[in-house]
Amino acid sequence: MGKRHISLKDLAHELGVSISTVSRALKNHPDISPEMTKKIKALAEERNYTPNPLAMGLLRQQTKMIGVIVPDINTHFYSSIISGIEKVAKEHGYFIVITSSNESMQKEIESVENLLKSRVEGLIVCLSQETNDFTHFEKLIRNEIPLVFFDRVCEELEVPAVLANGQDATKKITQHFFKNGCKRIAYISGPEHLNISQNRKVGYLNGLKECGLEYDQDLLIHCNLSIEDAKLATQKLLRLKNKPDAIFGVNDTIAFAAMIEVKKQGYKIPDDISLAGFTDEFHSIVVDPPLTSVSHPTFQMGEEAAKLFFESIEKETNINKKVMLPIDLVVRESSVKKQ
Amino acid sequence: MGKRHISLKDLAHELGVSISTVSRALKNHPDISPEMTKKIKALAEERNYTPNPLAMGLLRQQTKMIGVIVPDINTHFYSSIISGIEKVAKEHGYFIVITSSNESMQKEIESVENLLKSRVEGLIVCLSQETNDFTHFEKLIRNEIPLVFFDRVCEELEVPAVLANGQDATKKITQHFFKNGCKRIAYISGPEHLNISQNRKVGYLNGLKECGLEYDQDLLIHCNLSIEDAKLATQKLLRLKNKPDAIFGVNDTIAFAAMIEVKKQGYKIPDDISLAGFTDEFHSIVVDPPLTSVSHPTFQMGEEAAKLFFESIEKETNINKKVMLPIDLVVRESSVKKQ
DNA sequence: TTGAAAGCGCTAACAG
DNA sequence: CTGTTAGCGCTTTCAA
Numbered sequence: 001m002g003k004r005h006i007s008l009k010d011l012a013h014e015l016g017v018s019i020s021t022v023s024r025a026l027k028n029h030p031d032i033s034p035e036m037t038k039k040i041k042a043l044a045e046e047r048n049y050t051p052n053p054l055a056m057g058l059l060r061q062q063t064k065m066i067g068v069i070v071p072d073i074n075t076h077f078y079s080s081i082i083s084g085i086e087k088v089a090k091e092h093g094y095f096i097v098i099t100s101s102n103e104s105m106q107k108e109i110e111s112v113e114n115l116l117k118s119r120v121e122g123l124i125v126c127l128s129q130e131t132n133d134f135t136h137f138e139k140l141i142r143n144e145i146p147l148v149f150f151d152r153v154c155e156e157l158e159v160p161a162v163l164a165n166g167q168d169a170t171k172k173i174t175q176h177f178f179k180n181g182c183k184r185i186a187y188i189s190g191p192e193h194l195n196i197s198q199n200r201k202v203g204y205l206n207g208l209k210e211c212g213l214e215y216d217q218d219l220l221i222h223c224n225l226s227i228e229d230a231k232l233a234t235q236k237l238l239r240l241k242n243k244p245d246a247i248f249g250v251n252d253t254i255a256f257a258a259m260i261e262v263k264k265q266g267y268k269i270p271d272d273i274s275l276a277g278f279t280d281e282f283h284s285i286v287v288d289p290p291l292t293s294v295s296h297p298t299f300q301m302g303e304e305a306a307k308l309f310f311e312s313i314e315k316e317t318n319i320n321k322k323v324m325l326p327i328d329l330v331v332r333e334s335s336v337k338k339q
Numbered sequence: 340m341g342k343r344h345i346s347l348k349d350l351a352h353e354l355g356v357s358i359s360t361v362s363r364a365l366k367n368h369p370d371i372s373p374e375m376t377k378k379i380k381a382l383a384e385e386r387n388y389t390p391n392p393l394a395m396g397l398l399r400q401q402t403k404m405i406g407v408i409v410p411d412i413n414t415h416f417y418s419s420i421i422s423g424i425e426k427v428a429k430e431h432g433y434f435i436v437i438t439s440s441n442e443s444m445q446k447e448i449e450s451v452e453n454l455l456k457s458r459v460e461g462l463i464v465c466l467s468q469e470t471n472d473f474t475h476f477e478k479l480i481r482n483e484i485p486l487v488f489f490d491r492v493c494e495e496l497e498v499p500a501v502l503a504n505g506q507d508a509t510k511k512i513t514q515h516f517f518k519n520g521c522k523r524i525a526y527i528s529g530p531e532h533l534n535i536s537q538n539r540k541v542g543y544l545n546g547l548k549e550c551g552l553e554y555d556q557d558l559l560i561h562c563n564l565s566i567e568d569a570k571l572a573t574q575k576l577l578r579l580k581n582k583p584d585a586i587f588g589v590n591d592t593i594a595f596a597a598m599i600e601v602k603k604q605g606y607k608i609p610d611d612i613s614l615a616g617f618t619d620e621f622h623s624i625v626v627d628p629p630l631t632s633v634s635h636p637t638f639q640m641g642e643e644a645a646k647l648f649f650e651s652i653e654k655e656t657n658i659n660k661k662v663m664l665p666i667d668l669v670v671r672e673s674s675v676k677k678q
Numbered sequence: 679t680t681g682a683a684a685g686c687g688c689t690a691a692c693a694g
Numbered sequence: 695c696t697g698t699t700a701g702c703g704c705t706t707t708c709a710a
Binding site for chain 1: 686687689690
C-alpha cells in the first residue's frame with residue numbers, strides 16, 4: 001500500500017494559502033506574485049508533487065488511454081508494431097492498454113467492451129483472423145469514438161487505416177521466383193476473407209500474369225495462421241503430382257512451418273524448392289538457409305497508426321485516411337538456386 | 340471525440356430520483372425497494388451504463404493499474420511473460436502499463452518516475468542489464484509501493500521475486516554435454532553483475548565439477564546481450580587454439596548468434612561443436628538443427644509475478660517471498676552427436 | 679425507503 | 695493578487 005500522494009491541498013495547507021493559488025502558481029499564472037510562485041514551486045518540488053491524473057481526467061473527461069487490440073501479443077510482428085504505437089502515444093502524453101484477441105472474434109468483441117468500460121479515448125485495432133462481422137466497430141463509429149485499423153482492416157468501414165503494400169510485395173516475390181527459374185510457384189495464404197489475403201492474392205496473380213505463368217488453383221492454399229495448419233498446407237502442396245518448385249507463406253509462422261516441412265520431406269532449399277516469406281530481419285537470418293522475405297515495416301506501421309489516431313482525435317470529425325507503407329523484398333539464400 | 344458516457348446523474352434525472360438512490364440500487368442495497376431497484380437496473384442496462392473508473396479511482400485512491408518494466412518488449416521471452424502478468428492482472432480487475440527500459444538504466448529510472456506519475460499502484464520489473472544502482476527502487480520500498488522483480492533481480496533488496504532455476508539448468512546442460520562426449524564446454528554468459536549470470540555460472544561450475552572436468556576460464560565469456568556482441572564472443576571461442584566442443588548461450592539471442600557464427604566458420608553442429616541455449620519452443624524448432632534448450636516457463640513466470648504483486652498489495656506490509664520455477668532441459672539435435 | 683451533503687484532486691469562473 | 699465556489703462521477707454518512 002503506497003502512501004498517499006501529495007496533493008495541492010497539502011501544499012496549500014502547509015503554506016497557509018488557498019488551493020487555487022497553488023494551482024495557479026504551478027502553471028505560471030500571471031496573476032500570482034513572483035515571490036509566491038517561487039515559494040510554491042519550491043515546496044512542490046521538495047514534496048515531489050505531481051498532479052493526480054485521475055482528478056484531471058475526471059475534470060476534462062479524458063483518460064489519456066488508447067486501447068490497442070492485436071490478434072496475438074506474442075510475436076515479434078505485433079510487439080514491434082506496439083512499440084511504434086507506444087512511442088507516438090508517449091509523445092502525446094498518452095499510454096496504451098494492450099489486449100489480445102487471440103485471433104478470436106468473440107474475444108475481440110469482449111476486448112472492445114472492456115476497453116470502453118475502462119474509458120479509453122479510442123481504439124487502434126488489427127482484426128482477428130476470424131472477424132467477419134463488424135457490428136462492434138460500427139457501434140464505435142456511431143458514437144464517434146476514434147478508431148484506427150492497421151494491417152488487417154475492414155474495407156467496407158470508413159475508418160482510417162495503415163496498410164502494408166502486400167499486393168506489391170507478393171508480385172515482387174512471384175517475379176523474383178520466376179527470374180530464378182521457378183515455374184510452379186505456390187502461395188500459402190491466410191483466411192480468405194481477410195483483406196491482407198485478398199490483396200496479396202491479387203499481387204500473386206498479377207505477378208504470374210506478368211511472368212506469363214498460368215494460375216493453377218492447386219498452388220494457392222488458404223490456411224488459418226497456425227503452425228499446424230501451415231504444415232498441413234505444405235504437405236498438401238508436396239503431395240501434388242505436379243509439385244511446386246517455389247513456396248511462399250503469408251507470414252512468419254507459415255514460412256517457418258513450410259520450411260520445416262519441406263526439409264523434413266527431404267527436399268533441398270532452394271534447389272528443389274525455393275522459399276520465401278513475410279518475416280522480420282532477425283528470424284529470417286536465424287533459420288537455415290536464411291529466408292528470402294519481405295519485411296513488414298512494423299515499427300513504422302505502429303507509428304503511423306498512432307499518428308492517424310491523434311489526427312482523428314484532434315479533428316473532431318471522422319476521417320477516412322488510408323496510409324500505405326511500402327514493403328521491400330530482401331533476397332537471401334532460400335530463393336536463389338545454385339544449380 | 341467520443342460522446343460523453345452516461346452517468347448516474349443522467350439516470351437519476353431521467354427517473355426523477357436522487358443519484359444516491361440510483362447508486363444504491365445498482366449495487367443491490369437492501370434499503371431500496373425491489374421495484375425501484377428493478378426500474379433503475381432496467382434503465383441502466385438500456386442506456387448501457389458503466390461506472391466511470393476515473394471517479395471511482397479518485398474516490399478510492401486507486402487506479403487499478405500496474406506498471407511493468409521490461410528490458411525489451413520485442414522478444415518472445417518478455418511478451419510471453421507480459422501475457423502471464425496480464426492474465427492474472429485481468430482476473431483481479433487490473434490492467435497493466437508496459438514500458439521498456441531498452442536495457443538502459445537511465446530509461447529504467449525514467450520509467451519508474453513516469454509510471455508513478457501515472458499513479459500505478461505498484462511495479463513489476465525485470466532489471467535492465469545495465470542496472471547496478473538501485474536507489475530508484477529503494478525509494479519505492481521506503482514509500483511502501485508494491486514492487487515485484489522477475490528473472491533479473493536485485494538480491495540485496497528485500498523484494499518479492501520470481502526466478503527461474505538457472506543454476507540447475509546450466510548444471511543439467513553441462514552434464515548433458517558431458518554425457519554426449521563433450522570435454523570442452525564453453526558458456527557465453529550475460530553481464531557479470533546480473534543475478535542470472537551469477538547463478539548460471541555457479542550451475543556451470545558445479546556441473547563441470549561433478550563431471551570431473553576442469554574449469555578453463557577461456558571457456559566462460561561474458562557478453563552484453565546483443566547479437567553483435569554474442570557473435571564476437573563466439574568468434575573468440577572459435578579462435579582459441581584449444582577450441583570448445585560445446586557451447587551454450589544464456590538466452591535466445593546469444594544461442595542463435597552462436598549458431599550462425601559456428602555454421603559460418605564451417606563447423607558441423609553437433610558433430611564438431613554441440614550447441615544449446617535458453618529459448619522457447621518455437622524458436623528452438625525453427626532453426627537447423629533444432630536447438631537443445633532449456634525453456635523458461637515464461638508465461639508462468641508472469642503469472643507468478645502478478646500473484647506476488649497482489650499478495651503484497653493485499654497484505655499491507657512488505658513481503659519478501661521468492662518463487663523459484665523449475666526449468667526443464669529439452670534435448671534436440673544440436674547437442675546429440677551422431678558418430 | 680429515499681434524499682442531501684461532503685469529499686476524493688483539480689480547474690476555472692467569479693468575487694473581492 | 696488571492697480566495698471562494700461549483701462541478702467532473704461516485705460513494706457514504708447522516709438526516710428525514
